[in-house]
Amino acid sequence: MSLANKVLAVNNDLPIRTDLPIHSGKVRSVYWLTDTDSRRLINEKGYDVAPDSSLAVMVISDRISAFECIWQGQGGMDGVPGKGAALNAISNHWFKLFREKGLADSHILDIPHPLVWIVQKAKPVMIEAIARQYITGSMWRSYEKGEREFCGIKIDDDLSRDQKLPTLLITPSTKGILTGIPGVPEVDDVNITREDIVNNQEAFRFKEASDVEYYEKLLSEGFNVISDELEKLDQIFVDTKFEFGYVTDKQGREKLIYMDEVGTPDSSRIWDAVAYSDGKIVENSKEGFRQLLLSHFPDPDILLNKNRMDERAALARDNELPESVLMAVSETYTAIAEKITGEKIVLSDNPKAEIIDVLRSRYGLID
Structure with missing residues (x-):
């Protein structure tokens, strides 16, 4: 199976039941559940929220953004394998530690899949x-x-x-x-x-x-x-x-x-x-990808100058990054996630199918 199939690049087309438009950001898409589904899940799962709270399914993609643009790869690999799962795993780890240390809760109520959170609407x-x-x-x-x-x-x-x-x-x-x-x-x-x-x-x-x-x-x-x-x-x-x-x-x-x-x-x-x-900076974060982009293109000012946003958008739209670049980013994300959590980041063979299956069979959110 190709690496492109292991990437969840599009996350706003899932058949999750909702009455509202899907909110899709640079990386995450949010599906607000119907009042009926919100109340049912609160009752079934025993979430510590008010009975009339609004819940949402938040799906993280493997897309990569930098300099306010989404970047794409060759061979249809329009994201970074393992990136979404790595980000969620790290956040889950820190949120859990915050709760254990008595700091504060997070908006996350449930984790049906490595790429999915069920969240409570926050103000x-x-x-x-x-x-x-x-x-x-x-x-x-x-x-x-x-x-x-x-x-x-x-x-x-x-x-x-x-x-x-x-x-x-x-x-x-x-x-x-x-x-x-x-x-x-x-x-x-x-x-x-x-x-x-x-x-x-x-x-x-x-x-x-x-x-x-x-x-x-x-x-x-x-x-x-x-x-x-x-x-x-x-x-x-x-x-x-x-x-x-x-x-x-x-x-x-x-x-x-x-x-x-x-x-x-x-x-x-x-x-x-x-x-x-030793006087060297080795990035274990997206900053490494930003630096790579700055050295990859001949005119880095396009990426840094907000007055050149049209050129920047065209740069991201018209250039496919080599697979080796995206795999280097994948290694950075998965390695730091595994170091922090102590658990292996497993790449899904078909992440979209897995998400649909779990949300249908265990949460009743897909007809």
């Missing part, structure tokens, strides 16, 4: 927060140009590229376009300060003022939990993205949870610690 906090332990990537590029203040936090003048920061730095940005917040432009993904959040907590969809401090606690403690575990594996947790939301449990209590994904090679930078101690 998102409108902040995407990056926690940074090292100065690298876009932050370093800004620092190199003379910037010394990030999201209202001043940093030292004498830092070097890829150096560890004196303290964990939290650099939040808006999630979506928010209106009516003094000093915050009405555009998506704009940097904000802690002061912006504290002074406008309702606009960012926090329920209570005290939840801002709780969110910061979950951010820093979540980062430290992952960092400490990766250190045991000779890996460095460089930076990561966190997202949060509110859900309601069976007792009717509203609670703040982790959502989206966490501590994965897609949402984080992870470096090999042994190589770092």
Whole structure:
């Protein structure tokens, strides 16, 4: 069987029963269940959610995005074998560890298949927060140009590229376009300060003022939990993205949870610690793929310059990456997942058929 058949590139065409449009992002597709199916599953499976909660099936693909584009491979291999399963396995591992350490729950209620989550609808906090332990990537590029203040936090003048920061730095940005917040432009993904959040907590969809401090606690403690575990594996947790939301449990209590994904090679930078101690950067995350693209194409400015988005989209559309490139990415993702979880990532022979079978036979979500 060809490798292309082991890749789930299209994940928005599954015959899952739903009354709503399928929401398809760069990597995941979300199928909101009917009220009848949501209530039935809550009752049958005993999920710790309010009886009238909305549930969804979230299916992760093996597509790979970088520089805001989806990239394709030769021979119809329009994704990275094992990538989706690796991302889900890593998130599952960290979410479970967070619960065990008493931090907070996640939106995940059930895991029917390595590529599938059943999730509870959350009311998102409108902040995407990056926690940074090292100065690298876009932050370093800004620092190199003379910037010394990030999201209202001043940093030292004498830092070097890829150096560890004196303290964990939290650099939040808006999630979506928010209106009516003094000093915050009405555009998506704009940097904000802690002061912006504290002074406008309702606009960012926090329920209570005290939840801002709780969110910061979950951010820093979540980062430290992952960092400490990766250190045991000779890996460095460089930076990561966190997202949060509110859900309601069976007792009717509203609670703040982790959502989206966490501590994965897609949402984080992870470096090999042994190589770092020798002065080298070995990426165990998507950053390696980004660097590969920058060296693969003759004009890397297309990938870095937001004013050249049309050219960038054409580059992704009109170029098929060699199979060897996608398999190198596959090795990065599956190897770090197996290192973190201690379990083998098994490639499905026909992932779509497997998903349909399990959702029909065990969950009754496909006619």
